[in-house]
Amino acid sequence: MALRLPRIGTSQIVALGLILVANWIVSPQFFDIRVQDGRLFGSLIDVFNRGAPVALLSIGMVLVIAMRGIDLSVGAVMAICGAIAASLADTHSLPVVLAAALGAGLLCGLWNGLLVAVLGIQPIVATLILMVAGRGIAQLITEGRIVTFTSPDLAFLGGGSVLGLPTPVVLTLGMMALTLALVRGTALGLMIEATGGNPRASALAGIGTRFITVGVYVWSGLCAALAGIVASADILGADANNAGLWLELDAILAVVIGGTSLFGGRFSIILAVVGAFIIQAMNTGILLSGFPPETNLVVKAVVVLTVLLAQSPRLGGHFAGIGVLFKRSKSGGKRS
Amino acid sequence: MHATETLPPPLLALTGFSKSFAGFVALDHVDFTLHAGEIHALLGENGAGKSTLIKAMTGVVHRDAGTLRLDGVAIAPRSAEEAVRAGIATVYQEVNLAPNLSVAQNLFLGRQPTRFGLVREGEMRRRARALLGEFGLSIDVSAPLESYSVAIQHIVAIARAVDQSARVLILDEPTASLDAHEVEVLFAVMRQLTSRGIGIVFVTHFLDQVYAVCDRITVLRNGRLAGSAPVDELPRLDLVRLMLGRELSEATSRRPPVVEGEARADVATFRGVGKAGTIAPFDLALRAGHVVGLAGLLGSGRTETVRLVFGAERADCGAAEVAGRAVSIGSPREAMALGFGYCPEERKTEGIVAELTVRENIALALQARRGALSPLSRREQDALAAKFIGLLDIRPPDPERPVGLLSGGNQQKVLLARWLATAPRLLILDEPTRGIDVGAHAEIIGLIRNLCREGMALLVVSSELEELVTYADEVVVLRDRAHVARLTGAQIEVSTILATIAEAPSSVPLSADAA
């Protein structure tokens, strides 16, 4: 990857804005927001609410990718943890349910991390194992059915709201803040970037690359667990067959749209989350547009390519060009 | 313009070359002329713009302005490929070969001998052996390039370019990691090429080499042309003044003699440490305020020795003692916990993290030793960066620039700064002055001496024996991956070291507890 002077991710934010405007054009009521049962309600809110699971996944994924890894198992981990949460919801208290589901995510992450860091298996294969087997485990838990629950506590995590914002959005913001505190409040972020940028040099500089590798996979597992809980809480049931299916690709896409290189190094959590919302804004736009579903993928391809081309260093980042106006007022280029 | 009555018309003529990176002016209307059959030194401080000029010439970097004429015909190569096709072969500053390919493939990539479209492996290997033979190198050419040390990789890169060069050969610091013998071989080859009418551009920081082979000198300073003259019209001191824009405080005088028997605390002792197939078991004692130098030919095992000491590779025999306590050093982290620091030789692959800023690269090792949970505050990092940018004169003095965008010599300084920042008890330096300019060179040697005075133990690998003898208190000579001799006191002379290196095996007995 070519080296560049640091930039702040104005191109992503501009892209998100443009897609939202496009949505408004295909669906004039896009920006209408009203309050319904104490909760904000509208297409714009839907974008953030529906985007929450992928945003959560991308928070973990961005760290893994920054370490030159990749985690294909997140979709399956979502299914496992969602299944555990849904099966326990009606018989156990919420803390127990959450502990069990998050604990399972942690274990999944630990497994991936150990395969990568200790056995030295290439990340894509190491996590492929859990991607395949994990969905099986989730189906084993639900025996292939959709396990439903009625517990209002768990349901709150999917359908409830805090200060008018849907809980999934709040959880995503919370997880993002926690992760930011963890990696940018400590030197972990620097170490991850160094290791991703040059693993040999970092090991020689005394960074515990192995430990950090395991750590980022564990974190990715936790994020996936949370996403799984949100997904289950949303439909009041665990659909082990479909929960999180192919979401790993969306999460990776979000991370890359967020400007993090798949070859590791510099990363930005906030922009990865923005990337996730870009994807969801596009999906919501497609749904609102009323085009026949056969065209969904073609529209998606065109939008993804346009967003990426606009970010291309060759095109000088035209979005970023607009963004320079904002950039001047802010100081420094600290990434987060 | 100098009158060039005796010289043939220029082979390569650059006029008005300019290049700026995001507002930073790296080249400012530089003119440069190369004649056929001439070796032309391109000199300047670190960051003066030498490498950038070369890259702009070959089209790797897109210049903002300037014209390029080869044999009077304007050309504008847009990539290395086009430059090569025009007859300009280049060895760039960092080894730029494919590490995963075999040596032979690297030598002939893109021009392998083929039959019916298939590469003739045997023929290619044969030619590769012959080509490297001219450089006095006899290695397994079917092994991947990365299994060899940087020095060998550099020779391979040079051999490739030499073999490719039709009109012009450009060498950007080819001698930075070569030992005296290799340098001689290279010079012989260069002279032979010039006799065929090829023009050579030669970048180096070793002024002796300039006077040994070059016909003409062009000096850059801060991206501008500072002057150009035939070698015999530019004596050494004038040259240095031209490069630095000031007088050089001559720091390369002899070190003050060491008082024998002076009591010094042992920092670390290694007994019988070695690794099968890599380096024979050796003894090494490192003491506070004491500099141990490692000397030897390419591949003699110097780098391997220091990697074992630092735990970058695990020894399979022997014992280590640090401050009187038996320790086992299994990883760099453990070594750092014992107060060791190691500045590796391969700065691109093992040293810098190109994307990270100067500040972050400097803070990296110190941060790793403190642990992730006690981060250096931004202010501490800034202070650290400011301190070392000033101390080592890192240019441009911008702590927020990604290190990968610095010139080679400045990257080396950042690497040094990283380890100096940890204030280690034992600092291991592998070729610390690689690619560093004359001015900074003197400063760094001064720095090494100061550190020593402050009680740090040093273990230094250097191919520059002149440099080594100015600060080493003890020189260990290696040959064929074994420590063969230990020189102290008056024995530390370039001539003695050279003689020891060259001696037939086992003629200098190595007493385990000498010195």
Add this chain to the structure above:
Amino acid sequence: ADMTIGFSQIGSESGWRAAETTVSKAEAKKRNINFKIADAQQKQENQIKAIRSFVAQGVDAIFLAPVVATGWDSVLKEAQEAKIPVVLLDRDIDPAGKDLYLTAVTSDSVHEGKVAGEWLVKTAAGKPCNVVELQGTVGASVATNRKKGFEDGIAGASNVKIVRSQTGDFTRAKGKEVMESFIKAEGGGKNICAVYAHNDDMMVGAIQAMKEAGLKPGTEVLTVSIDAVPDIFKAMAAGEANATVELTPNMAGPAFDAIIAFKDKGTMPPKWIQTESKLYTQADNPMAVYESKKDLGY
């Protein structure tokens, strides 16, 4: 009968399919048949591999739930050459391959859609009715057929028309998401008179979306979907869903009987054993149906 039968199942993508697998196993057990199931994870190539491997193992008969209608000729020919009878379950294949299988036990998915459509026309009773449609996976034959059948069903009634149609991938989560956007796009749901979903799972999701948007499914908005999985009966019992068309998970039972008769007595079964597409509404005691279905492995 001491028989080994291999079943190339499509996958386990939905509750209905899980039930089909469970029921098939139970039916096999009842008849003392050694029943091997290969899950193809929605991929035709995996199904072909599975059939080949059944042939290589020398099973007595092969059941196939074909993921798509075409592309079975050569592998079924191989089975035929090995003299292994093949029975299609749940879905049919292209007519060109008629003589390559013994019989097909399927429901008619066009018919299912039609039943749903006719119910809606009847219920709308001449009043203008805007329908939003939740399609199955794009390209899936069931989705195409159920769409076509529904359109046939409402063809005669100019008052009923489909205003929006999107894919919900047969899943609850997507069903809910798509319904949310339909509601917003159709003036907060006020313009929606009925929802038609290609399966019940999507409808369950859509019902949630409507409730969250403050709509009253089952009364303000009519619902009709297909499959008759237990959860839709719960919704019907709660008055939140109106109708569903049953697709029985017991396809294997009749297939076993046909095979046994064929093997033991040489009876040629009819080419098509059609299962019933029964319509259930709130009037059909949904709670009782729920109880009877809830342990079938949905």
Add this chain to the structure above:
Amino acid sequence: MIRFLSRLTPVLATAAVFLAGFVVCSLIYPNFASLRVVMNLLTDNAFLVIVAVGMTFVIISGGIDLSVGSVIGFTTVFLALAIERWGVPPLWAFVLILVICAAFGACMGAIIQYFELPAFIVTLAGMFLARGVSFLLSTESLPITADLYAHLSDHALRFEGGARLTVPALVMLAVVIGGMVLLHLTRFGANVYALGGSRTATGLMGINVARTTVLIYILSSVLAGLAGIVFSLYTSSGYSLSAVGVELDAIAAVVIGGTLLSGGYGFIFGSFLGVMIQGLIQTYISFDGMLSSWWAKIATGLLLFAFIAFQQLTLHLARRSRRAPAGVHP
């Protein structure tokens, strides 16, 4: 020679793992060790091996191609429509589709090269596009009834016991051999490795990086198109949803075969073995047949893990003698 063998270690390890697996399966199921099972492995996985060969080039060059599965799907739909609806003679349809695929690959390669965008995303967009266009062409599955198809699918080298070496399998074997020659014995192949080793260095060595990159993606797409042709022969039909997720299977096979995802190392034959190992796992599971859907998935995962762990172990033992830097771990 020793050097050469040591570079082949990953492939040898994979081969050993495959053979061991085959022996174990044969011990468990008597019918397993038959020519028929072996031939089925070749035929059933033919299209996957063909895309895996293309994928090997891409991955060795340091890239990735996620579009191949969709390209297969598109190819089958296009062929069905071209042959059945538009009346194009099958052979012309083959030529046409390969040209279209080549253009598609060229576009992806050019975008990756000239706009400096990550291959992962560009080919992901390619994946959406190819699948999306096949939906637009037709969402129904279309039978292909042309004589050539009937002829080709009947044509096979028959062995006793019902084993058949089919046309797809023969095409696949030819592609493997062709791929090996191209990758291991030509200048182009060396350039592919060089790109994976270091992109900048390759450019500085005077290799036309742009051309090589574009050619690599053309190759991958053309092979995906060929895989699509084979797939359509295999199923005598075209269907927009065919070969969903095949890109992941292909990538997994390539990586299991010892190719480094980060580029620079790998072997075509390893990828072939990688596909065969996956096929073996599937065959084993369908021979067992007692596993419920989820247990089958879990077993697939565990077997994959067992194979890979065993491969790591073999590699580790093979490398023990050679030096490996400790403490420095990528």
